[in-house]
Amino acid sequence: MNKDVIVIGGGIIGCAIAYSLQKRGKSVVLLEKHNLVAGASGACDQGILLQSKAPNEHLLLGIRAMEMYKELGRELGRDLEFTQKGYMLLMESELECRVMDGIIEKQRALGLPVERISADEALRRQPGINREEIVGATWCPWDSEVNPYMTALAYADRAAELGCDIRTRTPVTGLVMEGGAVKGVVTPQETMYAETVIDACGVWAPEIGRMAGLEIPIRPRRGQVYITEAVPLFMRCNLLNARYIVAKHHPELLAGDHSLKAQLGVGFCMTQSGKGNVMFGATREFAGMDNRCTLDGLREVLAEATRLMPAVKELNVIRTMSGLRPYSPDSKPLIGFVDGVPGFFMAAGHEGDGVSLAPTTGKMVADLIIDGTTDVPAAASFNPNRFDLRPKAP
Amino acid sequence: MIREDEDKIYVCRCEEVTVGDVRRAIEAGADSIRDIKLRTHAGMGVCQGMTCRKNIERMLREKKIDPDACHTSQRFPVRMVQLGELARLVKEEQHE
Ligand SMILES: Cc1cc2nc3c(=O)[nH]c(=O)nc-3n(C[C@H](O)[C@H](O)[C@H](O)COP(=O)(O)OP(=O)(O)OC[C@H]3O[C@@H](n4cnc5c(N)ncnc54)[C@H](O)[C@@H]3O)c2cc1C
Ligand code: FES
Numbered sequence: 001m002n003k004d005v006i007v008i009g010g011g012i013i014g015c016a017i018a019y020s021l022q023k024r025g026k027s028v029v030l031l032e033k034h035n036l037v038a039g040a041s042g043a044c045d046q047g048i049l050l051q052s053k054a055p056n057e058h059l060l061l062g063i064r065a066m067e068m069y070k071e072l073g074r075e076l077g078r079d080l081e082f083t084q085k086g087y088m089l090l091m092e093s094e095l096e097c098r099v100m101d102g103i104i105e106k107q108r109a110l111g112l113p114v115e116r117i118s119a120d121e122a123l124r125r126q127p128g129i130n131r132e133e134i135v136g137a138t139w140c141p142w143d144s145e146v147n148p149y150m151t152a153l154a155y156a157d158r159a160a161e162l163g164c165d166i167r168t169r170t171p172v173t174g175l176v177m178e179g180g181a182v183k184g185v186v187t188p189q190e191t192m193y194a195e196t197v198i199d200a201c202g203v204w205a206p207e208i209g210r211m212a213g214l215e216i217p218i219r220p221r222r223g224q225v226y227i228t229e230a231v232p233l234f235m236r237c238n239l240l241n242a243r244y245i246v247a248k249h250h251p252e253l254l255a256g257d258h259s260l261k262a263q264l265g266v267g268f269c270m271t272q273s274g275k276g277n278v279m280f281g282a283t284r285e286f287a288g289m290d291n292r293c294t295l296d297g298l299r300e301v302l303a304e305a306t307r308l309m310p311a312v313k314e315l316n317v318i319r320t321m322s323g324l325r326p327y328s329p330d331s332k333p334l335i336g337f338v339d340g341v342p343g344f345f346m347a348a349g350h351e352g353d354g355v356s357l358a359p360t361t362g363k364m365v366a367d368l369i370i371d372g373t374t375d376v377p378a379a380a381s382f383n384p385n386r387f388d389l390r391p392k393a394p
Numbered sequence: 395m396i397r398e399d400e401d402k403i404y405v406c407r408c409e410e411v412t413v414g415d416v417r418r419a420i421e422a423g424a425d426s427i428r429d430i431k432l433r434t435h436a437g438m439g440v441c442q443g444m445t446c447r448k449n450i451e452r453m454l455r456e457k458k459i460d461p462d463a464c465h466t467s468q469r470f471p472v473r474m475v476q477l478g479e480l481a482r483l484v485k486e487e488q489h490e
Contacts, residue, residue, distance in 0.1 A: 035429050042432065149432050157422070168425070229440045229474060275435065293470060299484055306481050313478030318440050320470045 003027045003165070005369065006185050006194040008172045008208055011041035012148055013347055013354055014200035015155035016362030019076075022164040024366050029192060030164060031185065033171035036156055037149045039202045040354065043291070043323030045225065045279060046271055047238060048144040048356045051087055051114055052245055055106030060377040061360055063112070066144055068359035076154040080146050081274035085235070087143035088122055089242045090134045090268070090308060095253070097136050099246045104138060114140040126236050128311025138242070145238065147274060148355045155362070175211040175344075182212055182343035196369055198345045202326040203289070205334075205348035212341050214389045216334065218349045220289055220324035221265075224297040225281030226305070228315040235272035241308065243267060244284075266300045268308050278315055280305045284325075284352075293322045327351045334384035335364060345369065346384040405453070406446035408439020416453055425459050427451065440474050 007018045010032030018030040032038065048066050053059040073080045091097050100116070107114050115138065122137035123129050160166050176184035176191060184193035199208040199216075209216035244267045247254045254262060265284030272278045283297045298320055305312055328334060328349035338344045347365055350357055360376050367374035401414030411434045419433040427443075430436055430450055437443035437450070451461040471480075 035426055037432065038428075042428075153432065160423075226477075228477070275438075277438075298470065302477065302481055302484065306477065313476070313481060316440070316474045316476050317471060317480065318442055318474050 001029070001190065001192045003029045003192065003194045005029075005196045005198060006031065006192060007198045007200055008185065009039075009200035009202060009204070009348075010036040010152075010156065010166070010168065011039045011200065011202050011354070012037070012152040012155070012358045013041075013202070013350060013361055014198075015152045015159070016358040017198060017200055017347055017365045018164050018166070019155040019159040019162075020362035020366040021369065022159045022162045024370055026366075026370070028159070028164045029194075030156070030159070030166045031170045031172055031187060032166075032168045035168050036166075037152045039204070040323040040325055041152050041202075042149050043321050044148050044223070044355060045269060045281065046081075046145040046148055046273065046355065047087065047240075047269070048146060049087060049240075049353075050112055050142050051089055051107070051138060051140045052240075053107075055103060055110055057378040057381070059107060059110050059112060062356060063142070064377060065356050065358075065360045066142060068363070069144065069146055072151070072359060076158045078150070078154040078157075080151050080154060082144060082146045083274070084142065084144040085237045086139065086141040087238045087240055088117075088125060089138040089240050089245065090122065090129070091136045091138070091242045092134055094135065095250070096242045096246045099249055100138055100242055103245070103249070112140065113142060114138055126239060128309055129239070130308055130310050133308055139237075143238065145271060146355065151355070151358065155358075172208060172211075175208070177212065180341065182341060196343055196345050198347055198365065200347045202348055202354075203324045205326065205346070209346075209389070212338075212344050213391065214338065214341065214344075215391045216346070216348070216389065217329050217387050218334070219286060219327045220291075221327040221351060222285045222287050222291060222297075222322055222324055223282040223352070224293050224301055224320065224322040225279055226298070226301065226317050227319040227321060228278040228312075229318050230276030231278065231315060232276065233272070234276075234278055234315070235270060238271040239269065239309065241268040260296060261300045261304065264297055264300050266304050268304050270305065270309055270312070277318075278312065280309075280312065286327075289324070291322050291324050293320045297322075325351045326354070329387070333357070333361070333382050334387070335361060335379070335382040336368060336384050338389060339385045340390075405449050406434070406436035406439060406443075408441055408445070409435045409437075411436040411446070413453070416450060420454070420457055420459070425454075427454070427461050430454075
């Protein structure tokens, strides 16, 4: 079989890419080892977050992604449960407020409507928060939500309607290499050829990279979450705590903290799905490829959620879930052709932002492959060649 | 006529998913319990599929599809539990 492009991986990133390329007239086959959204995209939260973006071209990228999501349901012909309830970032100390004030000022200068609000105002916007634990909050009405697995499936279904060949239960077990270039892929059923092979395998991207003799620096960062029964409107807006955003700018804030909570990287987030299920989490742990929930992880997440949002104690939990975020060393995905390996294109490493960035990633990949250039903001900072991808000498 | 009536039967009571919904999901390409869950929400309700799972598995087998090919993982908790109660249990356990 011969195609223009082979996309490996049927998560939200692979599905968005397959759709974007097929829409622009490329012939595409998408290969997924298990079923669609078998990885992180089937075990994640729904946030399209702008407040968490650094006040530079990355914020502009986030804004573009949010704007694309506004139109996406119509484009794909399906309700993706996109809503814009906004996010509040809870702050627990004066230091956090100071740091966030600095960030907000720069974000506002770039056009993001984000503001500082008092603890009382935070409680008015979202009843049930623990007034004793917070000193203030930030509020951004542009932060949004979307159903991640429905988005991925809608991308895949629309791509298929346009002629994309989607094959589930089809693992890529090897690459066809010729003189250092990638010419195709091997699966248990057949060998396929294409001009371009895209590695969109999330945390499994390094396995495909190794088949091309590359060392891809992506590591799994596990996230454990709780899901409650569906209830009437409980979250008027979405919640997050500011701790990890502040820590990005002031690492010393976390450096002295050796508690289990800190070791597991527990950050607080709480949202409610379109169906009414409240979801909260989450850990941010390096625990290899093990994606099970753990007693320690669930305990710490529960303690943090009931501390900051005691009202959640009234709800019944029906499920817990965990997924592996594709972490890259500088928290940015690797998107682009790999130098020295013609035909091989990377598109993985979105860590906790893959849902937000799926539409812009799809567009960026199609632009780069078809036009050789793109107007997607921050695209240059995702160039995979910023890392040394050649294997280190043993 | 018979098929139309059958299509209206609820196979997942918690999420109000009918036989017709599941049939349409299979037609759209769903070939595992997990696919059906993601496309119809059958199994996402308060009983987490304890009631409907067997019936959906049977529907898949009738279509000659192995329902276990992509199994869904069983996760904590086995039965619905109130979070306040859970938090209290955790505290007690830690004080022992
Ligand atoms: C708890 C949690 C909460 C999150 N919350 C958010 C959020 O609120 N907002 C947000 O934007 N992001 C969030 N994320 C991050 C988001 O889930 C990920 O960034 C995103 O899902 C990554 O998508 P992906 O397609 O790159 O990877 P995946 O979804 O993991 O897809 C990779 C696919 O490749 C397949 N594959 C692997 N090996 C092979 C092979 N050899 N051949 C063929 N296929 C193969 C796998 O089966 C898998 O389906 C969260 C993540 C977690 C875990
Ligand atoms: S009957 Fe299907 S989840 Fe309860």
